[in-house]
Amino acid sequence: MSEQELGITESKEHNPGEWYAEVVQKAGLADYAPMGGFIITRPRGYALWERLQGYLDGWFKETGVQNSYFPMFIPESYLEREKDIVEGFDPEVAWVTHGGHDELEERLAVRPTSESIITPFIAQWVRSHRDLPMRLNQWCSVVRWEATETKPFFRTKEFLWQEGHTAHATHEDAWEEMMTRLHQYERLYEDVMAIPGMLGRKPEHDKFPGAHTTTTIEALMPDGKSVQAGTSHHLGTSFAEAFGIEYTDEDEIERTAHTTSWGLSWRALGALIMTHSDDQGLVIPPELAPTQVVVVPIWQADTEDAVKEYAADLAAELDGEFRVDYDDRDGRNPGFKFNEHELNGVPLRIEIGPHEVDDGEATLVHRPDGENEVVSREEIGDAVRDALDTVYAKLYAAAEENLEENVREAHGRGEILGTIGRYGGYVKTGWCGDEDCEAVIKDEIAAEIVMLPLDDEEPVHDTCGICDDGAEETAYFAKSY
Template identity: 35%
Template sequence: MADNGGKKPNANAKAKGSGGGGGKKKEVKKETGLGLTKKKDENFGEWYSEVVVHGEMIEYYDISGCYILRPWTMAIWETMQTFFDAEIKKMRIKNCYFPLFVSPAVLEKEKDHIEGFAPEVAWVTKSGKSELEVPIAIRPTSETVMYPYYSKWIRGHRDLPLKLNQWCNVVRWEFSNPTPFIRSREFLWQEGHTAFATKEEADKEVLEILELYRRIYEEYLAIPVVKGKKSENEKFAGGLYTTSVEGATSHCLGQNFAKMFDITFENEKGEKAMIWQNSWAYSTRTIGVMVMVHGDDRGLVLPPKVASVQAIVIPVPYKDVDTEAIFDACLKTVETLNEAGFRVEADLRDNYSPGWKYSHWEMKGVPLRIEIGPKDLKNNQVRCARRDNSAKVDIPMNNLVEEVKEMFAKIQQNLFDVAKQKRDASIQVTRTWDEFTEALNEKKLILAPWCDEKEVEEDVKARTKGEIGAAKSLCSPFDQPDLPEGTLCFASGKPAKKWTYWGRSY
C-alpha cells in the first residue's frame, strides 16, 4: 500500500500557501501526499504503489484487489479504446454485449478451458439472505458465455464470418499479491470473438489483431514489444495456439470450442462443417506496464499520445508585477494550443507556489510544462520543460503550435527509444543451463535455444522454482535469430528448434 503521507518536495518546490508559514506547508503536504518515499531501483513494488496513487491514477477500495480507476486513468484507456475500436470496425468487426453471469452447466461444458480459470472464478451464491438453488459464476472470460449463441446464429456459410467484440469488465478472483492494473480482481478489457469457415481466414486475422496490439504498445504507450508465439504450456486454455506481444494476446482457438458447443454450418457444397474460431483481448493491464516502464523517482511519465493533459501552463509571477497580464497570457496559450488540437490546461491556483505546481504535475506525468513569467511576457515567449528528460527551451509565442507539436513527437519517440535501450540491455543470450540460471537470478530477459517440448518446459519450471517464482517461457519470436545447425537446447541437450524468450513468473 502507498504511504499517503508522502515526503516533502524539493526545496524549490515547497508549498507556500496563501498565508505562508510552516503550519500551512504541513496542511498542504497532508492534503496532496506530494513526493515519493520509495525509489524505483530500491523498492520497485512500493514505488509502483505510490506512483499510481499519488499520480491520481487509482484509489484503493475497501475490497482487496479491487481499485477505483480515476479520470487520469480512464482518459488513457479511452484513447486506446478510440484507436482500437476504429481499427476493428475497418475489419468489419461489430460491437456487442453479453451478460456478466454464467451458468455452471455452460461454464463447465468446456473442461480444458475452465480448468485454466477455475481457481479465479467468482461465484454468486446468495440473493439477499436466500441461498441460490444454483450458484451463478461471474465471467472470467466470455467464450462459454458467447459460444452457445454462435451455435444458434451460425447455420450456413452465408452466416460467416461472424466477428464480434465487446468492451466489458471481467472478474478473476486473484489471491496472490494483488497489484493495481497488473493483478486485480476486476479489470476492463475488450474481447473479440470471431468465427470463420476456414483456418486460413482465422490465421490471417490472428496476426492482423496482433499488429494492432503492437501499435497500441509501441505507437501509443511508447513501449517496445516482441511479437511471437506462446508455448503449448503457456497458450490459452482450450485454444489451438496463442500469439502475443506479452501484454496482449491473439488466440486461434481452432475447432475445439466449435466441437464442444456444436457450432457447425453448411458449406457451399451442402456439407456440414465445423467453424474455425479466434479470440483476442487487451486490458487495463497495459496501463500498468506503461507506468512501470516509463515512471521515475518523481512519479509518472506519460507519453503525449495518451496523456489526459499533454501540457500544463503555469504562471510564474513575481512581486510587484502585473499578474493579471501573466494569467491572461496563460489562458491565451491554452486557447491557442487547444484550438490546434492539443490537450492543454492552465494551473492558475493562487494558493500554491509555482515550484509546488511543478512537482505536482511532474508527479502526474504531464509530458510538457509551459511556464510564463514577466520576462517571458516581455519577450513574447514561453519556457517549456520536458517531463521525459527535464530539458528546457524558450519558444517564441508566434511559433508556439509548430514547436509544441514537434516537441510532443520528440518526447514520444524518446520514451520509446529509452525503453528499447533498457529492454535490449536486459536481454541475455544463454546457451547452457548454467548460463540460464545465472541470468535468471540476475532478473534478465533470457533468449535461449529450445527444443520446444512440453515436458522440458515443465522440468525447467520445477528446477527453477523458488521464493520469487519459477522460470517460464514467454514467447518464441516470429523474427527468429539465426540458429546454427547443431545448436542444442539449453535445458535438455536435445536439438534446438527455435529461440525462445524466458523470464520469471512472479
C-alpha cells in the first residue's frame, strides 16, 4: 500500500458515514461480503472483538456464569411457544426449509435470539431451589434479516454477540441479575473502551418482546446519534410459564422461576471506532489495542547498527509488560511507518534515533493528539505505563465532554424537533407515557425515545412535551444507529 493509499480521504466532521466506512476498510477491520448485509471480519477487527470478549467473559465467570452452546437452528414450534417472541422478531427471521434436496417437516429459524431454545432446556435442568440460580451464556452469531443499509459492526444481518440466560427463584433475584449485567456493560464501556454510558430503561412499547423490564446502556456518538450499547432484560415469569421452568422451594411448594437475558454485540466495536477515531484513521484505547506500543528506529547508514540495537533492546524489555511491535522494516521510511501505525490505531509510538541513543532516552508520541515527551531509558517502563494511562484519560475526557455538551431540555413539539434537528444529541422532556406522542417526533425527524431514567425520579417537566397532558416521567429522545 502506498503512502497516498494509507490516508483517510473523508472527513469525520462533514461526512461521518463515508469516513467511518473508509476507516473500517483501510485500518483492516472488515470488508463487505458478496451477500448484501453481511461483512467479513478481518484479523485486526476480530482481535478487537477477542479482547473485548476476554474482559466480559472473565467478569461473567467471576459472577457465577457458565458458558454453553446451543444450536443455531430453532424449530418453529419452539419459537411459537412464546407468542411475543414470534410477533417481535417475525419480520427479521431467516428460515431454513430444506436439508439438501429434501423439504424439512418443520421449518427451522436461524436464531434471531435464543430464549426459545435455551429456556426449554433450563426447564429440564431445574427441579429444585437448589438448582437456582442457573446462569448460562453463549458467544455466538445471530441473524436478523433487516432491510437496512449495511454499516459494518453497527448494522449487519448477521452479527457476533454474547447472550446470557438465567433463571432465579424470585423477582428480586432476577432484578439484581439484570442490574449486575447492565453495570458490567457500563464497566466495559467506561473502563476499557473509554466511552461514558448513560443507563436507563426502555419504554413499554420498546421492551424486549415478552419482558417485564428492559434496561439499556446508551452511548452518544460524535455525530449526535445514540448507540444502544447493550441491553439487559428482566423477563419476569412469561418465558418460565411458556416453557415450564418450575422448581420446588424449601417448603416443597412448586414455584415458577423468574428469568433474565442480556446481550452485548459487536456494535460495541462500531461505537469504539466512531467515538475515538479521527481523520488519520483508527484510534483505540490502550486496554483494547492489539498492539499498545510500536517502537520505530530511525537511522542513517552510519548509525543503523547502534540505533537498531538500542531500539530492539528497549522493545524486548517492554514486551514482557505491554503488547509491543518492533518495526525495523528496511523498505519503508519513518514517515510511512508513522502514518501506518496511526491509521491502525496504535496508542503509543516510541521513536529511537541517534540522539536518543547518545542521550540514553526515548521519544514517546501519543496517538490521539501527537503530543510527545522525551523520557530517560532507565524509566521507560513507568513512562510507557503513564503514557498509556494518559492516552486513555484523553480519550475518555473527549467522549465525556461530547456527552455533557449534548444533553438538552426541550418542551413543545417545535422545540423538541428544532433542538434535535440543530444539535442532535439527547433531548429530555416530560412524557405522558403514550406511544403516539413518540410517533409525532419519530415520523417527523426519525428520533425516538431511547431511554427513560432507571429510578422513579420526578419528570423534568410537569406536562408531556408533545401533548401537554400530565407527564409521568422523563423521556430521552435521540436519533440512533
